């Protein structure tokens with residue numbers, strides 16, 4: 001309100017009150033007056049109400065806010081949205097006139113005033129920040145890069161023959177593009193490494209100027225503010241060079257206003273040599289939104305020339321923002337901010353220093369860089385790849401640590417035709433990867449503390465040879481754990497327990513040969529795991545089973561043995577959703593250099609077998625036979641010392657064989673079961689008192705005598721063999737007395753009746769029924785003669801002797817077996833070698849001899865594809881042999897001890913397989929056939 005309005009107000013409200021009000025207003029106006037008079041940043045910051053009063057006053061001076069104004073031009077400062085109008089304090093006309101950004105607009109006295117005042121206040125601030133002799137500046141509504149381009153374009157008129165801009169390298173794309181956009185070819189001058197610092201190679205700059213010829217050089221384009229370990233350019237020397245060769249010098253002072261050191265460099269440069277213009281960003285130095293820069297210089301005419309170069313008008317926003325900010329802060333406030341920043345730089349440097357020491361790293365020594373710091377990441381270096389470094393970067397980003405950049409080694413980038421090796425590091429071959437953090441204006445103590453804390457959590461790098469259980473559990477919030485390049489040899493079970501948030505685990509370049517089975521238990525959040533470059537040959541099965549969140553697994557650089565031990569890993573590679581690196585095989589020979597990832601099978605089946613004692617039955621025995629009835633598995637054991645035929649049943653619950661019934665008798669030598677339709681019989685052969693057949697009675701759950709066998713010709717039964725020919729059931733009793741006759745009995749629906757007498761007077765030891773080339777045969781082995789072969793005659797329904805097996809005296813047992821359809825015989829001999837024969841070309845041919853002194857039994861049996869031979873011995877260990885399919889021979893497999901073994905009988909419960917070995921002098925032993933998985 002003006003004085004007139006105040007006096008009118010006095011009629012309404014008390015005079016003294018109004019006077020007080022008008023005095024208060026005068027206070028505001030006085031501040032405005034000072035600003036208009038001096039054009040300087042007020043020492044003390046204005047209140048927001050003074051700022052708003054001032055802006056409103058300015059706005060009222062623009063035609064768009066005139067009362068009763070009628071606009072008929074094409075630009076009348078019309079704004080559709082009230083919100084937008086208010087956002088700009090109704091200063092809508094922008095700044096400049098076509099052709100000059102600094103020119104006054106007749107329609108917008110307020111905006112023009114704002115523009116002039118802003119430039120003036122900003123110049124004042126530049127001066128008080130250190131460039132005392134700055135002569136002129138203006139705010140451009142473009143960020144640093146474009147503002148630099150504008151400077152270069154302005155120089156074009158002055159240096160029409162210039163094509164190059166000589167530029168000490170700084171890996172900041174906008175700086176590079178600023179030159180290319182202006183149509184110039186950047187001549188990149190590499191920095192020199194001095195200690196940790198990357199510094200301007202002034203001599204190289206001069207060489208370039210000389211080589212190109214000063215006239216072809218548009219300017220030298222130097223930089224002050226930059227990321228450590230690069231430090232501000234040697235502005236003084238460059239300025240001197242520029243003066244010497246009469247070449248313009250443009251300084252990129254992007255965020256250098258906040259540092260007295262950077263500003264001092266520019267001031268000194270201008271004093272001793274040539275600085276034509278220096279450009280700084282508004283946002284980075286004055287905490288305003290991105291969008292503006294200040295172009296400043298020491299020659300007012302040149303700065304004006306640049307402002308005239310700008311085509312058309314421009315947004316007033318950046319000017320408005322910086323003016324509001326500077327008026328609000330006041331020179332004192334801004335200087336305070338700068339002092340705080342400096343303090344924070346020391347604090348950050350100190351905190352980063354302690355962090356570095358704790359992690360075996362160091363803060364790079366870059367005393368010439370006043371804003372940015374760098375900490376080495378040597379421990380993340382790995383073997384030439386930067387994965388860990390980059391992972392740390394992305395992790396920090398997701399942990400909301402913004403601005404802390406990680407700089408890997410050896411990154412290459414091509415910009416505008418120029419290839420930068422070691423891009424981001426300002427150097428072709430900086431020796432270490434590192435991490436940057438900056439103490440820029442506005443940074444708070446909390447920012448530093450939090451950043452260092454999060455970094456600490458992300459960076460654990462120790463020197464251990466062993467990771468013990470729960471070794472890091474005191475660091476519960478750990479998200480990244482780096483254990484690279486240690487001398488780790490062992491990871492114990494639960495090594496990482498207590499780290500529920502761990503996402504990245506790197507254990508590269510250590511000495512690990514394997515890991516404990518539960519090494520990674522509990523790491524449910526782990527997304528990245530690297531065990532690259534260790535000495536891993538094999539890993540325990542299901543090592544990664546707990547890693548539900550795994551995205552990437554690196555197993556490169558190890559020496560995997562792609563044998564059975566790798567089998568589980570091979571299958572896991574097929575099923576996991578994680579991306580897994582190549583798993584290269586170092587062995588066995590045939591696998592060398594191949595990728596486990598591509599394999600679908602390994603050369604061997606990766607299982608072995610064993611026989612372990614399952615149960616011992618406290619009874620001697622001569623024979624064991626097995627049968628199945630109503631899904632239950634039974635065995636019948638001829639137990640002479642208890643004068644019985646012990647019937648045992650497999651107990652599915654207790655998982656052992658238990659006594660079911662006892663068929664008592666006298667001098668029992670053989671118990672043979674036969675199941676005919678639903679009838680279960682046990683043929684009991686006795687030395688005395690005749691032989692009998694017992695039948696199972698379902699109701700009583702026991703065996704009852706069913707029939708006496710006609711034994712007039714049997715005197716010393718030695719073996720019973722049951723079989724079927726063309727649907728008819730038979731059994732043979734081999735008689736081993738001189739006076740006896742081996743006899744064939746046939747089932748006739750009522751009982752077994754003798755059918756044929758066989759082989760008189762030869763002391764038969766064993767009868768074996770077998771199919772040879774589709775025909776039923778019977779082989780009888782005898783004490784006094786080579787084995788004889790009978791063939792079944794269909795016409796006479798009798799066995800007819802067909803021949804014998806020559807040179808095979810004194811055979812105590814004969815058993816047949818097949819391997820892949822091929823027929824073999826196992827001949828047991830008590831004296832001399834036992835023999836294996838193969839049926840081929842119409843005769844049995846010996847293929848292997850097994851030393852067998854004192855053997856009463858050589859029993860073949862098979863479990864799935866594995867064929868065994870058990871060779872009993874009365875004097876020493878019994879041997880189990882295993883069929884070698886390649887050699888077509890049996891190889892020794894295992895020794896078992898049984899006293900005087902008389903038979904080996906395979907009993908299978910469906911799920912489990914057993915071998916019953918009868919013993920004439922000790923307990924009947926039950927061995928279980930077990931399969932051992934060799935893949936870890």
Ligand SMILES: Cc1ncc(COP(=O)(O)O)c(C=O)c1O
Pocket residue numbers: 143144145146170172174175223225226252254255281
């Ligand atoms: C040294 C340097 N030059 C130029 C720029 C680009 O600035 P602007 O985004 O304002 O163009 C930056 C950005 O941080 C910088 O650090």
